[in-house]
Amino acid sequence: MSIPDTELSPDDFSRRSFIRRAGLLGAGAATASVFGTATAAAAHGGGDDDGGDLRWLAGDHHIHTQYSSDAMFRVIDQAQHAQAYGLDWIVITDHGGPQHARIGVERVNPDILATRNALPDLLVFQGLEWNIPAAEHGTVFVAPGRNEVAVLKEFENTYDASVVGAGPSTPANEALAIAGINFLGQAVKRRRVDAALFLANHPARRGLDSPHEFRGWRDADPTVAVGMEGAPGHQAASIPAPQGPGSGRGFYAGSPTADSFPGFPPESYRTWGGFDFFTATVGGLWDSLLAEGKPWWITANSDAHSIYLDTAVRGPGSNFDVNGFYNDPVHGGVPNTGAGDFWPGLYSRTHVGAKADSYRAVMDGIRAGRVWVDHGGLIRGLDVRVDGTPLGGVHRVRRGTAVELTISVDLADKPNWAQFLPKLARVDVIRGAVTGVAADKDTFTAPQTRVVKSFEVASGQRRVTFRYALGRLDEPFYVRVRGTDGLRSQPGFLGASVDPVGPQLDVLGNSDPWSDLWFYSNPIWIIPR
Amino acid sequence: MTSVHIGLDRGDATVAAAEHWLHELLADIDPTDVMACTHFVSTPTPHVAVSLALPRALTLPDPAAEFAEGARIARDAHAAGTAGRAVVFPGQDRMTGVMSVADLLAAGAIDRIRVLGSAAPPAPSTEVDTLGYLRPQWMDGRLTLLTQPANSGRLAPFEVADQRGCCSDH
Numbered sequence: 001m002s003i004p005d006t007e008l009s010p011d012d013f014s015r016r017s018f019i020r021r022a023g024l025l026g027a028g029a030a031t032a033s034v035f036g037t038a039t040a041a042a043a044h045g046g047g048d049d050d051g052g053d054l055r056w057l058a059g060d061h062h063i064h065t066q067y068s069s070d071a072m073f074r075v076i077d078q079a080q081h082a083q084a085y086g087l088d089w090i091v092i093t094d095h096g097g098p099q100h101a102r103i104g105v106e107r108v109n110p111d112i113l114a115t116r117n118a119l120p121d122l123l124v125f126q127g128l129e130w131n132i133p134a135a136e137h138g139t140v141f142v143a144p145g146r147n148e149v150a151v152l153k154e155f156e157n158t159y160d161a162s163v164v165g166a167g168p169s170t171p172a173n174e175a176l177a178i179a180g181i182n183f184l185g186q187a188v189k190r191r192r193v194d195a196a197l198f199l200a201n202h203p204a205r206r207g208l209d210s211p212h213e214f215r216g217w218r219d220a221d222p223t224v225a226v227g228m229e230g231a232p233g234h235q236a237a238s239i240p241a242p243q244g245p246g247s248g249r250g251f252y253a254g255s256p257t258a259d260s261f262p263g264f265p266p267e268s269y270r271t272w273g274g275f276d277f278f279t280a281t282v283g284g285l286w287d288s289l290l291a292e293g294k295p296w297w298i299t300a301n302s303d304a305h306s307i308y309l310d311t312a313v314r315g316p317g318s319n320f321d322v323n324g325f326y327n328d329p330v331h332g333g334v335p336n337t338g339a340g341d342f343w344p345g346l347y348s349r350t351h352v353g354a355k356a357d358s359y360r361a362v363m364d365g366i367r368a369g370r371v372w373v374d375h376g377g378l379i380r381g382l383d384v385r386v387d388g389t390p391l392g393g394v395h396r397v398r399r400g401t402a403v404e405l406t407i408s409v410d411l412a413d414k415p416n417w418a419q420f421l422p423k424l425a426r427v428d429v430i431r432g433a434v435t436g437v438a439a440d441k442d443t444f445t446a447p448q449t450r451v452v453k454s455f456e457v458a459s460g461q462r463r464v465t466f467r468y469a470l471g472r473l474d475e476p477f478y479v480r481v482r483g484t485d486g487l488r489s490q491p492g493f494l495g496a497s498v499d500p501v502g503p504q505l506d507v508l509g510n511s512d513p514w515s516d517l518w519f520y521s522n523p524i525w526i527i528p529r
Numbered sequence: 530m531t532s533v534h535i536g537l538d539r540g541d542a543t544v545a546a547a548e549h550w551l552h553e554l555l556a557d558i559d560p561t562d563v564m565a566c567t568h569f570v571s572t573p574t575p576h577v578a579v580s581l582a583l584p585r586a587l588t589l590p591d592p593a594a595e596f597a598e599g600a601r602i603a604r605d606a607h608a609a610g611t612a613g614r615a616v617v618f619p620g621q622d623r624m625t626g627v628m629s630v631a632d633l634l635a636a637g638a639i640d641r642i643r644v645l646g647s648a649a650p651p652a653p654s655t656e657v658d659t660l661g662y663l664r665p666q667w668m669d670g671r672l673t674l675l676t677q678p679a680n681s682g683r684l685a686p687f688e689v690a691d692q693r694g695c696c697s698d699h
Contacts, residue, residue: 255687255688505646
């Protein structure tokens with residue numbers, strides 16, 4: 001990380017001392033709605049949070065290793081690449097499952113501890129990819145500490161759908177998912193771990209995460225269940241065969257199953273501009289959650305299992321079923337054109353506004369929604385404010401007060417990892433009314449959300465700042481921001497009046513991930529005092 | 530022409546299992562004018578039922594009591610053309626390789642071709658790569674093939690045969 005220790009406050013000075021400190025995070029620190037009063041500000045970053053002293057730490061919360069049945073690398077392999085490609089934090093998330101619950105969840109830990117020592121400037125969290133009962137997969141991770149393995153292991157053995165056989169979309173299995181989130185919240189309350197977070201992975205891929213399940217997870221414990229992947233990993237998956245996998249971008253190439261939510265349109269099973277339908281659709285599922293005035297954040301990550309054009313192969317003599325891991329990879333000599341993943345940090349980044357260079361600060365930043373994401377190094381930095389309130393925050397003013405949005409973008413000034421300088425073409429402002437709790441828990445549209453302003457970006461600058469008057473506050477609303485290289489667009493799924501030039505439905509087996517770059521911010525709410 | 534609709538349900542968990550059963554059921558039947566569909570049913574728990582449309586009546590065993598409702602739902606949806614994913618349908622064997630939209634529509638039972646993310650129907654000359662696997666669906670009373678933009682400017686079916694394994698793989 002670029003911040004020297006001497007610049008850290010005494011409180012944050014030593015990551016090690018942080019790890020020893022237990023229970024600093026009250027699980028009641030967040031609340032369910034921005035309509036709340038005293039606790040609302042805390043839910044979005046603290047009452048005194050002007051966001052003025054944030055360090056933006058880039059990371060990836062969805063990475064597999066040799067402890068996953070469908071992956072292959074050591075922890076240090078993934079970590080070294082993550083650091084080389086500029087990441088500050090990563091989460092190791094091997095698949096939950098019988099072998100992992102019995103062997104991998106424990107055995108990966110010494111590898112993670114060794115990697116923390118070997119790469120002291122990289123934050124390496126231990127987590128797992130949760131097979132959510134009755135739903136898709138999710139990232140679950142905890143703050144490092146003496147109970148990190150014990151909490152994850154108990155969680156996996158009790159609540160992982162593939163361990164306990166709870167896959168089908170039944171009410172009992174949905175309840176088990178809620179119980180799992182509550183377990184994590186209790187683990188924090190009882191100070192077994194300092195913090196625990198859950199983020200839904202590839203949420204629209206197979207239609208398994210129904211709208212009411214998102215609401216149920218979030219409302220069960222908003223200090224734990226905080227969001228979803230805005231963009232899935234596997235962004236190389238649609239590079240054409242035979243040079244690439246030739247599948248759907250993000251390996252989104254499926255169609256409904258018996259367990260899919262029947263209300264989702266077929267378009268939801270595909271990515272749009274590399275992003276998941278729930279995030280890419282203006283006025284769609286994500287906006288329907290934000291319109292309730294409740295936090296729900298988006299992220300982006302690699303989901304790295306095996307790497308496009310990498311030449312390593314699984315270690316000879318491996319027996320995953322018996323051992324719970326693959327032997328260390330060896331050089332195979334042949335570029336892997338069937339792999340659909342990029343190394344962590346090479347393409348997808350989740351930027352977290354942290355108040356310190358620490359595990360706790362990254363988790364606090366994610367929980368507070370101080371998060372924006374980008375693909376292909378589209379931009380270098382992003383600062384979105386509503387009169388000083390940063391991303392994820394609630395700007396609370398009297399009715400009638402004039403409100404202004406400021407978007408400052410640090411444009412890319414160096415080539416990305418495909419060796420070209422990305423050019424931001426346009427920035428869009430998306431605004432939605434806060435309409436309160438949805439009567440129908442399966443609502444997945446927000447009819448009062450649309451793109452309200454687009455700014456063209458002139459080239460040849462290092463930093464651009466756009467100001468946009470949001471008018472005098474009458475009813476509560478939120479804003480979020482999106483930007484693109486402008487190379488691929490079409491009217492949004494809900495029509496050109498909602499999103500005239502939105503992301504394009506990705507082409508099966510032929511989407512160049514480097515010629516269709518987007519960034520997305522999380523929202524800021526503006527609420528009458 | 531078709532005169533009888535039959536719903537069947539043994540509680541298959543997956544589309545693949547239900548398709549396998551359909552092929553067993555139809556093994557000794559003249560396929561002319563036969564349409565066989567799978568249906569997603571949520572009662573008593575989410576599973577896959579099947580339906581048949583046949584030119585003449587056929588005696589088949591009644592479903593178990595717990596799946597009677599699923600069988601009825603499947604039959605009614607097929608008869609009304611509101612839902613059902615066709616596994617066997619008239620003209621299927623003439624729909625292979627790369628065909629134009631116009632030729633696909635002329636070849637058999639598919640009434641309409643839709644393109645994901647597009648409100649407009651595809652031009653009749655647009656090429657569709659069938660990828661050897663077509664599963665048109667009943668929607669609004671019309672047997673509809675959902676397609677998506679694919680390589681080389683062609684369309685490809687929304688549902689593809691070799692779907693990535695969904696539980697342990699990624």
